[in-house]
Amino acid sequence: MGTALVLFRRDLRLEDNPAWSTACAENGRVLALYVHAPEEEGQWAPGAASRWWLHHSLSRLDSRLRAAGGRLHVARGDTLEVVRELAGQTGATAVHWNRLYEPASIARDSNLKAALREQGVEAHSHSGALWSEPWQVETKQGGPYKVFSPYWRNLRPRLSAAPPLPVPSIAAFAQASNGLPVEALELSPRIHWTGGLADTWQPGEAGAHEMLEIFADDAVNDYVQLRDLPARHGTSRLSPHLHFGEISPRQIHHELDSRARASSARRRPDIEPYLRQLGWRDFAHHLLFHFPHTPTESFNPRFARFRWADADHAVLGRWQRGRTGIPLVDAGMRELWHTGWMHNRVRMIVASFLTKNLRQHWHHGARWLWDTLVDADLANNTLGWQWVAGTGADAAPYFRVFNPVTQSRKFDAEGSYLRRWLPELEDADAGLLHEPWKDPGLLRRSGYPAPMVDLAQSRQKALDAYARRG
Numbered sequence: 001m002g003t004a005l006v007l008f009r010r011d012l013r014l015e016d017n018p019a020w021s022t023a024c025a026e027n028g029r030v031l032a033l034y035v036h037a038p039e040e041e042g043q044w045a046p047g048a049a050s051r052w053w054l055h056h057s058l059s060r061l062d063s064r065l066r067a068a069g070g071r072l073h074v075a076r077g078d079t080l081e082v083v084r085e086l087a088g089q090t091g092a093t094a095v096h097w098n099r100l101y102e103p104a105s106i107a108r109d110s111n112l113k114a115a116l117r118e119q120g121v122e123a124h125s126h127s128g129a130l131w132s133e134p135w136q137v138e139t140k141q142g143g144p145y146k147v148f149s150p151y152w153r154n155l156r157p158r159l160s161a162a163p164p165l166p167v168p169s170i171a172a173f174a175q176a177s178n179g180l181p182v183e184a185l186e187l188s189p190r191i192h193w194t195g196g197l198a199d200t201w202q203p204g205e206a207g208a209h210e211m212l213e214i215f216a217d218d219a220v221n222d223y224v225q226l227r228d229l230p231a232r233h234g235t236s237r238l239s240p241h242l243h244f245g246e247i248s249p250r251q252i253h254h255e256l257d258s259r260a261r262a263s264s265a266r267r268r269p270d271i272e273p274y275l276r277q278l279g280w281r282d283f284a285h286h287l288l289f290h291f292p293h294t295p296t297e298s299f300n301p302r303f304a305r306f307r308w309a310d311a312d313h314a315v316l317g318r319w320q321r322g323r324t325g326i327p328l329v330d331a332g333m334r335e336l337w338h339t340g341w342m343h344n345r346v347r348m349i350v351a352s353f354l355t356k357n358l359r360q361h362w363h364h365g366a367r368w369l370w371d372t373l374v375d376a377d378l379a380n381n382t383l384g385w386q387w388v389a390g391t392g393a394d395a396a397p398y399f400r401v402f403n404p405v406t407q408s409r410k411f412d413a414e415g416s417y418l419r420r421w422l423p424e425l426e427d428a429d430a431g432l433l434h435e436p437w438k439d440p441g442l443l444r445r446s447g448y449p450a451p452m453v454d455l456a457q458s459r460q461k462a463l464d465a466y467a468r469r470g
């Protein structure tokens with residue numbers, strides 16, 4: 001049996017990894033390879049929080065492989081050159097990887113496949129990141145979907161909760177020289193600002209399964225009731241693990257389905273609302289694959305000439321630092337800065353505030369989240385921003401401007417989320433917490449800023465601007 005290289009990218013797991021399983025089954029020797037080539041990701045090289053995650057996830061994968069007698073061969077440089085050099089060194093006759101769907105990755109991987117095949121090396125790509133390939137779900141007319149509900153109605157009946165691929169046994173690891181330690185990639189920042197990330201997350205395959213277990217043990221039962229409450233752990237928090245491929249949708253589906261079947265009919269959780277939400281991830285990738293211009297251009301062409309306010313760095317800075325004077329917006333932005341994550345409902349509110357009340361282009365928000373989220377994902381982030389800004393496929397209507405005070409009273413009625421992230425308002429009266437500007441004395445005493453815009457007036461200005469669009 002021959003030797004194969006397996007390129008690990010955002011599939012940093014050994015279980016349910018089709019590229020890894022196939023290579024191990026078909027070859028006597030395998031080399032697990034990570035090539036660090038951020039420039040090959042075009043404008044979307046990983047941001048600071050993602051790099052932190054990647055450092056730890058690669059280290060954990062390396063440790064797992066070492067425990068099995070091998071290691072992760074880490075290299076930096078041009079992927080094709082590195083693969084060619086290692087194929088030569090190890091005598092590999094095949095290269096396997098799981099597909100990615102960002103435009104730059106598709107272009108890179110197509111070149112890689114063609115160049116390797118030309119050289120007589122087999123190149124195999126596999127489906128390991130999504131439930132379904134973006135081209136497998138088609139409308140009756142044979143085109144892509146633009147609206148989620150019909151997309152989901154088409155996809156859902158085809159999804160199987162079959163057991164995922166087990167961790168394969170490995171005959172032998174191929175040896176290669178010049179591998180780097182993960183530290184050499186300098187992904188972890190020199191300045192120590194990542195304490196909050198380390199306190200919140202455990203990157204890697206084991207961390208992903210722990211997170212799934214916590215969710216499956218408890219919150220999945222009340223997902224519909226709790227998923228909108230930012231103070232509660234009502235969602236799975238699997239997004240960074242999914243982004244880095246430490247766990248797959250198939251694994252999650254299988255685990256939740258098996259547990260549901262094992263529980264008595266009376267106590268059986270309804271896992272459908274959660275699966276549907278996970279379906280948005282496949283949908284986001286479906287959209288990105290079919291409409292690759294959307295990370296930078298409005299999905300809806302009617303917004304191509306929309307006049308956003310000029311970029312204002314002071315305004316953006318207050319939003320980024322959580323100093324807008326609107327408690328729910330500031331709490332979300334501070335949660336993001338501290339933990340690298342923000343609750344979905346709060347993401348919608350901070351995005352609506354930026355694009356509508358402040359009328360800043362959604363690009364600015366998308367970029368900031370790209371740098372600060374541990375789950376920054378081009379497909380999901382693009383969909384989220386275009387949805388809220390009203391410029392996207394299946395978007396919130398442009399006239400929907402979230403009122404952050406109403407939202408905060410509804411979804412954080414007791415103010416636990418606000419008090420947690422705005423310690424200066426910890427002692428504020430419950431009635432004032434959502435609108436502290438109503439008591440100038442409170443603002444003076446606490447140092448919490450006055451609102452940077454009047455919510456009603458800025459909403460009206462946004463509606464006027466949207467009404468004039470295109």
Ligand SMILES: Cc1cc2nc3c(=O)[nH]c(=O)nc-3n(C[C@H](O)[C@H](O)[C@H](O)COP(=O)(O)OP(=O)(O)OC[C@H]3O[C@@H](n4cnc5c(N)ncnc54)[C@H](O)[C@@H]3O)c2cc1C
Pocket residue numbers: 227235236237238239240242243277278279280281282284342343344345347348351369373375376377378380381382383384385388
């Ligand atoms: C402005 C904005 C920006 C966003 N940026 C990102 C991003 O960069 N990366 C990211 O993963 N999600 C993004 N989202 C979607 C969503 O907020 C997160 O996926 C979710 O908060 C992650 O938490 P969770 O894992 O607990 O979600 P759960 O509710 O437990 O959902 C399970 C999984 O389903 C997927 N999912 C859930 N909601 C969505 C959605 N609306 N769109 C696409 N996939 C979804 C995620 O992979 C998530 O992990 C964004 C949303 C908005 C409004």
